[in-house]
Amino acid sequence: MKGHHLLDVKVLGDGAMANVIKTMFNSMENQKHTLDHVSTNKHCLPHPTELESWYLWVVLGIYVAQVGLYYIEAYALRLRRVIASFFYRRRAKKRTLHLYNEFMRKRVGFLTHMRKKIRRLVREKKLSVETALPTILRYRFPCLFGWLKWFGLGKKQCLICDDNENKFTHHCTGCMYVYCRQCWRDMKKTCYNCDPVYTSEDTQTSDTSSSSEED
Ligand SMILES: [Zn+2]
Ligand SMILES: [Zn+2]
Structure with missing residues (x-):
């Protein structure tokens, strides 16, 4: 001044x-x-300087590494089991057998439970599947709405495990229900809805389960 x-x-x-x-x-x-x-x-004002480009690459790299770790984490955790099984082979074999048997036992138990449940629902005429509009359109008018499957719409679900319909899904010829390949194989290719045979065990258990559900 x-x-x-x-x-x-x-x-x-x-x-x-x-x-x-x-x-x-x-x-x-x-x-x-x-x-x-x-x-x-x-002297009170900030003194900006141009950011060097390698700073941006460092920040970008950190983000990429963070996203990558989400996916790698599961494999990294599995690596613990691989390392342990390398040093303790017998224990690893025992563990694998135990898990396999446990899985098969649960699977058989689950199928038995579902068989009884479905037969009970059939007997009580309560078996129904909630179908969305695309599913109804696709199955009622396959010529007009068959293209819905290309967009993943209008698919039925396995009666046992609710797995989505795919090219391996079995369509029961006697009813409107479908079964995934795994369930169909485990059920010995018998539709629980169409099979009219009721064992005394099924009837007894289903009566028990229905009474317990009512309680
Ligand atoms: Zn299934
Ligand atoms: Zn059937």
Whole structure:
């Protein structure tokens, strides 16, 4: 900030009062000041500099690594079992057999449970499948809406495990229900809905289960 200040007081008149005032302002005549003052807040302002490109690559790399770890984590955890099985082979074999038998036992138990449940529902005429509009359209008018399957719409679900319909799914010729390949094989290719045979065990158990459900 630069400039000049000039203070020049002129009192006109020759009277006594003018003389008094002239005496008072005598020392203020022709007062000159020069301004040369610099006032800035530059040192308070941030000083931006252009970001180097490798910083961006580092940040991008961190994000990619983070997303990748979500997928790799499962395999990394499985690696523990692989390492352990390398050192303790017998234990690993025992573990595998145990898991396999456990899985098969649960599978058989699950199928038995579903067989009884479905037969009970058939007997009580309560077996139904909730079908969405695309499914109804696709199966009622296959010529018009057959293309829905290309978009993954209008698919039925396995009566046992609710697995979505695919090219291996078995369509029962006697009813409207479908079974996935695994379930169809486990059921010995017998539709639980169409099979009219009821064993005494099924009837007894289903009665028990229905009474327990009612409780
Ligand atoms: Zn199934
Ligand atoms: Zn059937």
